[in-house]
Amino acid sequence: MSNVSDISRLIEFVRDEYRTTDFIPLHAPKFEGNEQTYVADAIKSTFVSSVGSYVDKFEKNFAEYTGSPAAIAAVNGTAALHIALKLVGVEHNDLVITQPLTFVATCNAIAYCGAEPIFVDVCCETLGMSAAALENWLFENAELNNSNKCVEKISGRVVRACVPMHTFGHPVDIDGLLKVCKNWNISLVEDAAESLGSTYKGRHTGTFGVVGVFSFNGNKIITTGGGGMILSNMTLGARAKHLTTTAKIPHSFEYYHDEIGFNYRLPNLNAAMGCAQLEQINQFICTKRQLAMKYAEFFATSDLRFVTEPQDCRSNYWLNSVVCQDRVQRDEMLSTTNEQGVMTRPVWTLMNRLPMFKNCLRSDLPNAEFLEDRLVNLPSSVTSTVK
Numbered sequence: 001m002s003n004v005s006d007i008s009r010l011i012e013f014v015r016d017e018y019r020t021t022d023f024i025p026l027h028a029p030k031f032e033g034n035e036q037t038y039v040a041d042a043i044k045s046t047f048v049s050s051v052g053s054y055v056d057k058f059e060k061n062f063a064e065y066t067g068s069p070a071a072i073a074a075v076n077g078t079a080a081l082h083i084a085l086k087l088v089g090v091e092h093n094d095l096v097i098t099q100p101l102t103f104v105a106t107c108n109a110i111a112y113c114g115a116e117p118i119f120v121d122v123c124c125e126t127l128g129m130s131a132a133a134l135e136n137w138l139f140e141n142a143e144l145n146n147s148n149k150c151v152e153k154i155s156g157r158v159v160r161a162c163v164p165m166h167t168f169g170h171p172v173d174i175d176g177l178l179k180v181c182k183n184w185n186i187s188l189v190e191d192a193a194e195s196l197g198s199t200y201k202g203r204h205t206g207t208f209g210v211v212g213v214f215s216f217n218g219n220k221i222i223t224t225g226g227g228g229m230i231l232s233n234m235t236l237g238a239r240a241k242h243l244t245t246t247a248k249i250p251h252s253f254e255y256y257h258d259e260i261g262f263n264y265r266l267p268n269l270n271a272a273m274g275c276a277q278l279e280q281i282n283q284f285i286c287t288k289r290q291l292a293m294k295y296a297e298f299f300a301t302s303d304l305r306f307v308t309e310p311q312d313c314r315s316n317y318w319l320n321s322v323v324c325q326d327r328v329q330r331d332e333m334l335s336t337t338n339e340q341g342v343m344t345r346p347v348w349t350l351m352n353r354l355p356m357f358k359n360c361l362r363s364d365l366p367n368a369e370f371l372e373d374r375l376v377n378l379p380s381s382v383t384s385t386v387k
C-alpha cells in the first residue's frame with residue numbers, strides 16, 4: 001500500500017462493505033432492536049432519572065453477560081473509572097501505573113483522585129500494556145516498604161493501582177500483568193471501556209482485575225447515549241452503588257449521607273436504551289468479526305499489518321486498525337481517505353505528550369511511539385444486520 005491506487009482500492013473496498021457512496025463514519029451506533037419501545041416505556045413510567053426498573057435490569061443483564069458477580073451502572077465510562085479507582089483505595093498523592101497509548105479519560109480519572117499516572121510501554125501485538133515493561137519499571141524504580149506497600153523509591157509515594165486498557169477491543173496480556181501486580185501488591189483495574197464482548201482464555205475482559213470498567217458512549221460497541229459500568233465482587237459492588245448514589249443511607253424518608261458521594265448513577269432513560277442494545281451484542285460482534293476478517297484478507301497482500309486478536313483471545317474488533325510502514329504512509333492514508341468521505345483516524349496522541357501529564361514518571365516508550373507514528377483506525381461500524 002505505497003501508492004494512490006492502493007488507497008483507492010481500500011476506499012472502494014470500504015464503500016462496498018457499507019454499500020454506500022455517502023460519508024462513512026468511523027463508528028456509528030445501530031438502533032435496530034427494542035430501543036424505541038423501551039425508551040418510550042421508560043418515559044411512560046415517569047421514572048426517567050436515577051431510579052427505575054431499567055437500571056436494575058441493565059445491571060443484572062450486564063453482570064450475567066460478562067459473568068461478573070456485580071455490575072453497577074454509571075453516567076459514563078470516565079465516572080465509572082473514577083469510582084473504580086476509589087474502590088481500590090487510590091488516594092490523593094498516590095501513583096497509578098497506566099499506558100501512554102490510551103484515551104485521555106483513563107488519565108483524567110486518575111487525576112480526579114488527586115493521584116498521578118506513571119506511563120509504561122505497550123506491547124506491539126496487543127497494543128496494550130506490556131507485562132515486561134511494567135515489571136522492568138517496578139524493578140528499577142519501586143520497592144516494597146515495611147507494611148508491604150509498593151512505593152516509588154525516590155518520592156516514597158505509594159503505587160496503588162495499575163490500569164491497563166484493552167485497546168480497540170483487543171485484550172491485554174492479562175495473566176502476565178496479574179502476576180506482576182500480585183508480586184508488587186498493586187491492585188489491577190481494567191479499563192475495558194472498548195472491549196465489551198472480548199474474552200481472554202474464554203473469560204470476559206473486565207472480570208480479571210479487582211475492578212473492571214466499561215463505556216457506553218455513542219461510539220462504543222453498544223451505547224446508552226452516555227453511560228458506563230463497574231464490574232467487581234459483591235462487596236465492592238455495594239460500595240460502588242453507595243458512592244455513585246450520593247452515599248445516601250437507605251431509609252424510607254430520612255436524608256442521611258455518611259461521606260462525600262457522587263451523582264454518578266445512570267438515568268433510567270439511558271438504561272432503557274442499554275437493555276435494548278445489550279440484546280443485540282452477539283449480533284453486533286458477529287458482523288464486526290466478519291468485517292475484520294475481510295479487512296485482514298484485504299491487507300494480507302499489502303505492506304501494512306492489520307491488527308488481529310492476540311493469542312487465546314476473542315476480540316470484539318471494536319475499531320479495526322492497521323500499522324503503516326511509517327508516518328509518511330500514515331499521513332497519506334489519512335488525508336486521502338478523509339478527503340474522499342471515508343473516515344479514518346490516527347491513534348491518540350500519547351498521554352505523556354499532553355501538557356497536564358508531560359512531567360509524569362515513565363519508562364522508555366519505544367513501542368507506543370512506534371504505534372503513534374503508524375496506527376490508523378478504519379471504518380468499523382456494525383454493518384447492517386438486515387442485508
Ligand SMILES: *Cc1c(COP(=O)(O)O)cnc(C)c1O
Nearest residue numbers: 076077078103105106193215217
Ligand atoms: C470511551 C473510553 C472511556 C470512557 O469514556 P466515556 O466517554 O466517559 O464513557 C475510557 N477509556 C477508554 C480507553 C475509552 O475508550
